[in-house]
Amino acid sequence: MKRAANPHRWPALLLALFLAPAAVAGELRSPEHPDPAAFDPAMRAAVAEARGQLQDAAGWARLGSLYLLVHANAAAADALHNAATLEPREFRWPYLEGIALHRAGQAAAARHAWQSALTRDPNYAPLRLRLARSALEAGHTDAAQDFLADARATATGQELAGEIALARGQVKEAVTAFTRALELAPQANWLHVRLAVAYGKAGDKQKAREHLKARGTRRPEISDPVLEAVSAARPRDVASFLEEAHAALSRNHRYSALLAFQAAVRMDPRSVPALLGIAGLSLGAGRKAEALGYLQRALEIEPGSAEAHFYAGLIQESNGAAARAESHYVRALPRESARYRLARLLLRLGRAAEALPHLEVLTAEKSATAVRFYWLGLAHLAMGNCAGAAAALDAAHARDANSGEVIAARVRVHSSCAPLDGPARARLLAQAQRLYQARPDAGDAETLAMALAAAGEFDKALRYQQQALAATAPEAPQRPFLAANLARYARGETAIAPYEKDSLRLRPPADQYSSPPAP
């Protein structure tokens, strides 16, 4: 249907037509080049090279594209303007110039650049869509409709057609267009909102509600090869590959991260961070030998790399090579995690006196976690220092009142070598009971028996100790300890010690915090 022109628009339009050619005329501009110090080295080099080759349109376009990538929009617009002037048939340069201008907040100038691009290539759909949206935002639905033309074959085009229809009050047409857009891009669940709005305006509340329920925030996307080519031409260096790898890791995209680390190594075979990255990923995938190979390469380049030593220590420890692991951990010692692993390794090796100073360092910080105090408590226990163990386990409990292992160790210590009185002892017994309710195994039955004996409830203590004994294998090393305590409870005596000598028999507290035991 032919639409009537609005007669009131003519005076302004004629004036604009008169002014327009002066603004359109193109002369080469001198961009205000941004300070390259803000760029990464690869970009700095690429910009310097591009600035030396500004004799033709391709040179200006290359520089403009680089400036677009670093968001130096004013300079990008000037450079791309020059490219467009020198190559009057090429639509890409005014198109990109328009994008730079739009990003710089110059909506009208952007539209003008895009219009120039449109005269050079009327068929590039992303260009038409940008113009259509721009016209719609300015309230010119007729112009928006004209720009849309064949570009409506895409989901974004249909969405825009729907918006134009909505702006004109044509709700049926809007529903049709949004529905079609959703068919073309079912993943674009934001379109449900637009459909709900259209149905709401049409008075169909039921449909509106249905689409509101299905709504999301994902908008339809459109492929823009010109802009994608600009992004793909970003100059790369090792740092950018590392950045890409870490970004991929933060999204848990391990394969992408591996590819980026490998690309960095290809570019610089002596990149220690990249080698470590590959080693870490290999280790995570269980390929220990391969990981160790990359770590050795890293250590050849940087013998003091704490990170490389730490990873190597982890691998050697898991291989059962305790001495090598210890050696690596020691060389990684500025690293806190290495100190933690070293302390645990020494404890496991029965060298509590050597572990103790490391654990004291680890628990000296205000933010020290429960698990560190827990291991400190065990180190004290292994050295026969019950008071030290009690203090450390109390600190662990204060930081995490829900760790079963901390509760168990603390109950055992305070029920044997560091007894408590009165309400504190009653609370301890209540904790042991809750722990047993949550985890009714042999170890926690034994813990409960200790707490009961400490509270003077020897009959119950005997019952739980017998239960623990019955659930313990005949060859288990702790059986004599269990039997000895059973005899003590029968005599009305408390447990002889928290654990049997030289065998801590403990599980580490969960690194993840567990749910509180049932009250």
Next chain:
Amino acid sequence: MPARLRTRLWLACLLVAGPAMAAERLPFPADVLNPPWVEGRQLEQTLDADSLAVAHDLQFRDQQPQSGINFRHQVVEDAGRAYKAVHYDHGNAVVAADVDGDGLPDLYFATQLGGNALYRNLGNGRFEDITARAGVAVADRVSVAAAFADTDNDGDPDLFVTTVNQGNLLFRNDGDGKFTNISGPAGLDHRGHASGAIFLDYDRDGLLDLFVTHVGVYTTDKIGPGGYRIGLSDGFSGQLHPDRFETSRLYHNLGGNRFADVTRSAGIEDNSWSGDAHAADLNGDGWPDIYLLNMQGHDQYFENQAGKGFKRRSRELFPVTPWGSMGIRIADFDNDGDPDIFVTDMHTDMVEELPPAREKERMPHNYPQAFLATDGRHMLGNAFFRNAGNGTFRDISAENGAETFWPWGLSSGDLNADGFEDVFITGSMNYPFRYGVNSLLLNDAGKRFVDAEYLLGVEPRRDGKTATPWFELDCSGPDRTHELCKNRAGAVEVWGALGSRSSVILDLDGDGDLDIVTNEFGSVPQVLVSDLAQRRPRLNYLAVRLEGKKSNRDGLGARVQLETDRGRYVRFADGKSGYLGFSSMPLYFGLAADEKAVRLEITWPSGVRQSLDAPIDTRKTHRIVEAGG
């Protein structure tokens, strides 16, 4: 006209008015300028509005540009280009009182930088800035909260302002809207990380005492731009550091504007990480108790021991509270005659960012126990403690729609004049977070709250704005190491989300309905003017301004009961007006369809009971002077 020519002409026309090249606009996060969820949310709320039982025949319109209020809240750098999770992002108060005795409520806005502002009400919704002549700018300090109350019983509101470790301030009103700083002689110039302040007469001696909440140490000794103390980088874990604790403080009014710190002797020492508190007679014994919020731990309840001190009964009455309590309002929300408690929980909502479509849900999980540093008994969201009438309270927030996302504090008032207190909750976290809405909860006959911010024109904001320029960077110059300058050059204007902090509900234009004024964070206030009075020419309401004689002059602590043929309404004179705010305003009763009030009964804090019987004029403000004084 051919299509091709038409579009060319349009483009050329636009070119004429093209703006100059500006700094790159960088919205952060990317969709903060045009959040894709807003329209769906709006539609969801408005689609079935016709079937709502609660009255919603009103609209708010932000008339800040016309109001003459051109105050702009300014944030310290810790909330801007050097953002860190520290308590500066809690913002500042807006409070109201008639400072010059002309019968109109004036407004005081606090800020972090640039100076606070006092606006005199000229009538008809117009204001003028009288800060300079009033002498209350406090431009040399970083303010937090503000409280208006008549501390010397001379008939005009005095002003107390808290600051961030720069000394609190008491300004005596000299009677004509001019103020004199008497902080030192008054004994109220304590330096600490003070936050909300409330006045109450805890010993009922006729003089208003002061309770000031303290957050705890969250700043360093380093001074940042504008003179503020730069925040600790781990300020949000202050509850794990006992060396940073500060007790909230109770000051006893000795008369003659002199105060004595009685925190310890009154038994109210407490190290909660507290931003605000509320006084109310929760056990009905006639003595004001204190509910103290803890934004990083359990809330505390201190029961008044007949004016001799306080007894902590927190876990007995409130075994489970929000962990991140930020704002509080105590009022008779269900019109059963006793006070209920509405607590907003901001810090639990920092566990993770819920998508907008799930904002009415409770946070699905809590922080690790080691971070909570409590016994772990917390609700994950706002609390609504309904007074059971037998001295106990039950949280019904899961049933009555009290949950909102990223809430700061709340104000209450009968916005639709149906007899029930409605609630306005300020929200949003500003830069570097996404936009969050302010919530308007209409009270549906005391049974539930109905979300109505989009329905009543509070959202979307004026001109649909969701973001504002937050700071600028020179990515080719001194800011090139800023994280947002990575691979950027030139000037960058970073845009961050808008967000409110404090609010006050009052009849600012004297037309009989209640309006809302906010104090924003890093932006200009919203002056949300209601059109209820214009839509309902026979708007039924009644307001009461108390004047104590034996009791404190403001009548704080009084219980006012209004009876009509169809209902009974109770309001408590407590002064709490919004997050960080304490105001001096008349009590407002919406009367729904009741055109007549048959009895008004006041129980003064002195114990005096006083009543007025019909005929009692409605649609006016009654000044009630305490009898027997």
